[in-house]
Amino acid sequence: MQEMKQAKRGGGATMQQSESVRIQGKKVMDMMVDKKRLVEVPYTASLAQTMSTLVANKIVAVPVAAPPGQWIGAGGSMIVESDKQTGAVRKHYIGMVTMLDIVAHIAGEDHLSGGDNITEDLAERMSDPVSSIIGNSFEGLSLWTLNPNTSLLDCMEVFSKGVHRAMVPVDGLEENVSSGVELTESASSYQMLTQMDMLRFLHGHAGELHSILSRSVQDLGADTVQIYAITDRTKLVHAIKCLKAAMLNAVPIVRATDVGQDDHKQLINGRCRKLIGTFSATDLRGCHISSLKSWLGISALAFTEEVESSPLYTDSDMQNRASSRRELVACYAESPLSEVIEKAVTSHVHRVWVVDQEGLLMGVVSLTDVIRVIRHSLLSDSNNR
Template identity: 25%
Template sequence: MQTTAKLEDFLKDSTVADLKSKTEIIPIAATDSVADAMKELAKRKILSMPVLDKKKSKYVGIISISDIVIATVFNPAFAKLAKGASAIDKLTREDFKKIIEKSVLNNPVCDLVGMTEEGKNLWAFDEKESLTKVSEYFAQGVHRALISHQKGNPSFISQTDLVRFISKKVKESKDKDVANFLNNSLEKLGYVRKGKKIISVSTTETALAGFRRLLQWQSFRDWNLAALPIVDKDGKVVGNLSESDLREMNAETRLLDLLFVTPLFLKTYCGEMRKPVVVSPETSFVDALDKLISESVHRVWIVDKDSKPIGVFSLSDVISQFTPFAWSHEKVMDGLFTTS
């Protein structure tokens, strides 16, 4: 990806306090059950929450719905009940329920802390910290960070908060070099993967199979894309499978719905399978940035004239242009696309 020294220095005079975001922190006790955590996440319509060790009065990590799904879909018991990973789609709802109740839901939350590198650590910054420093972490796949304030309780900031700030700041800039960069196409900036095929999930596969494929990318060191395109029999993008589709998931019924084919799983949650947000290779950086914000999504798929996926542009891509630390993204993007 193209990055200039001009953009790398763009946030050096801005601090976390400039984001003016104070998302309330809602912790869960390390000794609470995973089932309890799911109820809280669903009740509050959030994807993650910090884990608090009450005895030590300190946060020990983050628990997310993704951690719970990883613990479920990659459970060793699947190998026994499904007779191999290739038979994962043959699991019955009864088999699935037995697995999650016995080996996931009744366990304490602390058992799942560290399922992903991001969950293992709780990144914390002072509100006076430079946004350049924060960007280094967010550019490498960290989605949220805890912020301490001189007055009031700690709060969370997210990638979305930072990207919204970046969008406003670059549009206010009168620097010609910045303006020229914003008008570069996604293809020119290297986001189009020519001659390679993107890893995806088909409309005939179960959501369980899709999330297994998706969540194998959850290692922080290898980059957390957190989404896969859903493609039809012709390879055209018709949907998007992401972590946000797990919001409001509960242990009683919704977790079992992972056995539905992907379109049905999404329709069960949203009433319909939402159309994917797509752009073309010719779309400019600033137009793609605007679409991320206006559509309230974490990424847009870059498609060719036949609506087949040839690239992806995410919040992390935006942030990585404002920090030199983009190497992990480069690495995983090469792995996410295979030679055609």
């Protein structure tokens, strides 16, 4: 390996710098190729209808649209859709609703206690309007847009700070020439750009990022002291509450100890524990309300296995993702960053667990981590030229 590194120095450095320059010249518009029109829901849609929209479109978040002038946008944003010819405002996007928002609502105070009326409680809660739960998670508190002319590096800066998605205007008003992140935007239509979209784009340009992607996971600082986890004995009802309490989209499932010291109703430190699964808010996309009652009392691990038979996984694409999740998307501290990106994109996951040779959990790499490290490396390349 050392000989390979030495062989790439010298003349190869100039080529790598030139490749780095090419990727830095990319813009948001370059990542929007083949993107479809924005999927959204009206503010009057019920949570059940919203979840159906998520399932049908295989997405984990949707913006909420309302009539203009009646709502304050999330984070004070004024993101509107206007008529292309007249400029008249047709709708105002008031926030983003994610699967975690819905999970947090399901896990409301004193709910999911396992009582006889659990199905009725859930049915009632899922009939609530989607506008009532905006802001249940951090992401719902803000709504961002990115101009198509925003540079790749500026876009990476936004995503490296934990913003998971931003709306990109199509045919925006000409006077809006800003290329950065905006809280005010008017366009005739929008598309959505996500962290995963960016990762797919970077994956497609791996050849231009070879020197960066050959770095190990260890360079990301992914080996952490505290890793929130649940055990294989944690019931689904408590796993949902754990996600809500910590505002996490997913947690690793680790093997419970034989001595019985774990609190299976709470998050525990999963470091140096055997990794055996993952429980994610997105797992609930394939769970119909009528099925949830019978599943609440089983373990979250068993639920992740049973939910694979839901309608969500009827097509081959979803079946492949389910299979990937069963296989555990993990890497080693010595694994190159390119392997992490490959696994995240192929399995469509937003985090890759870091384990040792015995399969013990040592850390986690998120899409935010990957984007942050690549951006930092690109900036360093620019400063060294």
